[in-house]
Amino acid sequence: MAAISIQHVDVVFGSNTKQSLALLDAGKSRQEIIDTTGDTVGVHDATIDIQEGEICVLMGLSGSGKSSLLRAINGLNKTSRGKLLVKDGEQMVDVANCDSKTLLHMRSHRVSMVFQNFALMPWLTVLDNVAFGLDMQGMNKRDRYQKAMQQLAMVSLDKWANKLPSQLSGGMQQRVGLARAFTMDTDILLMDEPFSALDPLIRNQLQDELIELQQNLQKTIVFVSHDLDEALKIGSKIGIMESAKIIQYDIPENIVLKPANAYVQDFVAHTNPLNVLKGHSLMTPLADLPADNKIQPRARCIDAAQQIYVSIDQHQQVQQVTLNGQPIEIQTCHHQQDINQLSTQRITLVPVDIGMRRAIEIKYHTGLPILLTADKQLIGVLNDDSFYHALLGKHFKTDFAATL
Amino acid sequence: MDWIIEHKIPIGSWMESLVDWLTDNADFIFDAISVSLEWLILNIVGLFVWFPPFVPMLATAALAWFLHKSISLVIFVVVALLLILNLGYWQEMLETFVLVLTATTISIAFGVPIGIAAAHKPWLYTILRPILDLMQTIPTFVYLIPTLVLFGLGVVPGLISTIIFAIAAPIRLTYLGISRVPADLIEAGRAFGATPFKLLYKVELPAAMPSIMAGITQCIMLSLSMVVIAALVGADGLGKPVVRALNTVNISQGFEAGLAIVLVAIILDRIFKAPNAKEEG
Numbered sequence A: 001m002a003a004i005s006i007q008h009v010d011v012v013f014g015s016n017t018k019q020s021l022a023l024l025d026a027g028k029s030r031q032e033i034i035d036t037t038g039d040t041v042g043v044h045d046a047t048i049d050i051q052e053g054e055i056c057v058l059m060g061l062s063g064s065g066k067s068s069l070l071r072a073i074n075g076l077n078k079t080s081r082g083k084l085l086v087k088d089g090e091q092m093v094d095v096a097n098c099d100s101k102t103l104l105h106m107r108s109h110r111v112s113m114v115f116q117n118f119a120l121m122p123w124l125t126v127l128d129n130v131a132f133g134l135d136m137q138g139m140n141k142r143d144r145y146q147k148a149m150q151q152l153a154m155v156s157l158d159k160w161a162n163k164l165p166s167q168l169s170g171g172m173q174q175r176v177g178l179a180r181a182f183t184m185d186t187d188i189l190l191m192d193e194p195f196s197a198l199d200p201l202i203r204n205q206l207q208d209e210l211i212e213l214q215q216n217l218q219k220t221i222v223f224v225s226h227d228l229d230e231a232l233k234i235g236s237k238i239g240i241m242e243s244a245k246i247i248q249y250d251i252p253e254n255i256v257l258k259p260a261n262a263y264v265q266d267f268v269a270h271t272n273p274l275n276v277l278k279g280h281s282l283m284t285p286l287a288d289l290p291a292d293n294k295i296q297p298r299a300r301c302i303d304a305a306q307q308i309y310v311s312i313d314q315h316q317q318v319q320q321v322t323l324n325g326q327p328i329e330i331q332t333c334h335h336q337q338d339i340n341q342l343s344t345q346r347i348t349l350v351p352v353d354i355g356m357r358r359a360i361e362i363k364y365h366t367g368l369p370i371l372l373t374a375d376k377q378l379i380g381v382l383n384d385d386s387f388y389h390a391l392l393g394k395h396f397k398t399d400f401a402a403t404l
Numbered sequence B: 001m002d003w004i005i006e007h008k009i010p011i012g013s014w015m016e017s018l019v020d021w022l023t024d025n026a027d028f029i030f031d032a033i034s035v036s037l038e039w040l041i042l043n044i045v046g047l048f049v050w051f052p053p054f055v056p057m058l059a060t061a062a063l064a065w066f067l068h069k070s071i072s073l074v075i076f077v078v079v080a081l082l083l084i085l086n087l088g089y090w091q092e093m094l095e096t097f098v099l100v101l102t103a104t105t106i107s108i109a110f111g112v113p114i115g116i117a118a119a120h121k122p123w124l125y126t127i128l129r130p131i132l133d134l135m136q137t138i139p140t141f142v143y144l145i146p147t148l149v150l151f152g153l154g155v156v157p158g159l160i161s162t163i164i165f166a167i168a169a170p171i172r173l174t175y176l177g178i179s180r181v182p183a184d185l186i187e188a189g190r191a192f193g194a195t196p197f198k199l200l201y202k203v204e205l206p207a208a209m210p211s212i213m214a215g216i217t218q219c220i221m222l223s224l225s226m227v228v229i230a231a232l233v234g235a236d237g238l239g240k241p242v243v244r245a246l247n248t249v250n251i252s253q254g255f256e257a258g259l260a261i262v263l264v265a266i267i268l269d270r271i272f273k274a275p276n277a278k279e280e281g
Helices: A017-025 A030-037 A066-073 A100-109 A126-130 A132-137 A141-154 A170-183 A200-217 A228-234 A252-257 A262-269 A356-366 A384-391 B002-006 B011-025 B027-050 B054-068 B071-087 B090-120 B122-137 B140-151 B155-166 B168-179 B183-191 B196-224 B227-232 B239-248 B251-280
Strands: A002-013 A040-051 A055-059 A081-088 A091-094 A111-114 A188-192 A220-225 A237-242 A245-250 A299-303 A308-312 A318-323 A326-328 A330-332 A347-351 A370-374 A377-382
Touching: A002 A017, A002 A066, A002 A220, A017 A030, A017 A040, A030 A040, A040 A066, A040 A220, A040 A245, A055 A066, A055 A228, A066 A081, A066 A188, A066 A220, A081 A100, A100 A111, A100 A132, A111 A170, A111 B183, A126 A132, A126 A141, A126 A170, A132 A141, A132 A170, A132 B196, A141 A170, A170 A188, A170 A200, A200 A228, A220 A228, A228 A252, A237 A252, A237 A262, A245 A252, A245 A262, A252 A262, A308 A377, A318 A370, A347 A356, A356 A370, A356 A384, A377 A384, B011 B027, B011 B140, B027 B090, B027 B140, B027 B155, B054 B071, B054 B251, B071 B090, B071 B251, B090 B122, B090 B155, B090 B168, B090 B196, B090 B227, B090 B239, B090 B251, B122 B155, B122 B168, B140 B155, B140 B227, B155 B168, B155 B196, B155 B227, B168 B196, B183 B196, B196 B251, B227 B239, B239 B251
Parallel strands: A055 A220, A055 A237, A111 A188, A188 A220, A330 A347, A347 A370
Antiparallel strands: A002 A040, A002 A081, A081 A091, A237 A245, A299 A308, A308 A318, A318 A326, A370 A377
16 A cells, blocks of 8 residues: 555746646646746656555655655645645545644644755754654653653664764764654654765665664655665665656665666666675576577587586476586575585575675675576576676666566 | 025924823823832832841852852952942942842843734834834933933832833844744744744744843943943932942042942943853863
8 A cells, every 4th residue: 555645747947837837738748837827846746656565665856846746745834736645644635735733633643754965953852853843743851861862872872862963973963863853753754865974884874774674663754865776775666867857766676777867877887786786687688598408408508618517407496406417406495594514516596586786796706607497497597797797887778677 | 405494304303292281191100100210219128228238248248159159259249249238338338239130130021022922923013123223322311301300319210220221222223032942942842842932942042042131231331331321310329329428529439429320331241241151061
């Protein structure tokens, strides 16, 4: 079920909204609208559904409208036109067209927010900052301190409860910001470039912490970022925005493999594929392996130089692998398994959705090609060529849809 | 050019007719204000004078200690007050103190809400700004005349003139403080479900507090600078001996009373200024 459903939302800043929307419908550009009415178009015709438990990353350059769209979700920006449904218990509330009382309820019970520059109240202690939203709800002091303390412990800042935000480092301040949002117990979290103001090491650390927290909490998170690597790392869906429009909304791998246009491809060209690509988009599929019936029936050549062949039965299950004519042992490696415990010089069977970084580690460790399987069936093979191919960005040409 | 000189615009007469009209038609309002404020001030002064001098002295010292935890400030406060007592200006000092206190309280009571409203409604500030400029630049003696006519001789016209002169500071600095609250703090407040009222007193006012406090300190100092002028229209206090000394060319009296004013100014400034300076640092 969708936690947030954004339907044809336009956000226009200014005083001539009606005229600007008409111009927008007439197909005028953002600049033309600024020149005629003085209004700025923040978001134009955005339509996406964000499912419960998803991390949706809105991505784009500054001024692309990602923050404007994010702020429309809790009504900080007024939606000029369209519907913006947000889950409120069992029903959906249209925050774009609701009264201020409903909006206050949504903000204090359903949607909380983390800010780029932390936005902590400098005169309040860390504990009071975390309890700020509860105070807005009207909760009494004892209860809110108790809840805030629990959240502070979760981000391991409980020892700093009575300090002022200015006494904390940037990374710690943003952990306070996270705790303040988590304390609200809302199902939906809005994060506006929460890690952009931090230095790279701390940023990485906080991203990992967020992923870990998310595994336990299963919130619906809308995350704004201008960094595709960050988006690919934490996002379960990515929406790429360019001049007020969403140009592509898809899972991370598809963004990398099938960029919708040159703008997206430009972003993708500068990312590291190691964290994104999976076995099935890198492999040489079984059908493309040269058959060699001279050695054995249904034998396929995996590596001509090393003389490695695999034979399969009629159910596509691996029967035997030979190296220079000698059979070699086969081992399986699951997702959670420690790579260092694998034996070297054995053929390894791995699930087809293995990550690229892990696949390279296994290849490096065992020294032999990797066989990709799904339901015990052989799907394809990963060899050095497959990795070089992806690292050089040549995977854009592979037909991803056919192999998925 | 002759035509211009011959047809003088009667701005002065207009103002005069306005004041005349007010004395004719709204006299009872001004009388009521005058009587009640005078009663209030005289009673507060009476209360302070009723105490033996060491009570207000210790209270001030205790306040200084409570706010600043500085032993040197406490010593200064006690020594300065003893000196004033010794010079024989104890009652005058109390009268001045009450005048300043009342003027400041009324200025804050009106100035801070006006400043907040101006920060929230830009059109209001557009209207207010020239009025505030006028109130601060117009020579004090000029509006001393109509206040004298409207409120009669005594402490009240002095008080009103003081307020007119001093209220601009809390209005301006409250306006400045509230309108400079960082936008992300306002957003954070709203995002966590603050009502406009909670936003004001949980986010905007605390964020603007250093600026508002600066406005209050300034207001105290401006009020104090009016004591001599207030004395001209009959307000009691340290201004009176100064005026008397001026009329009789009495150097020693003038210097002593002036010194007492300076000491009161330093005490008030030190006690009320430093807390927010500490916060900023």
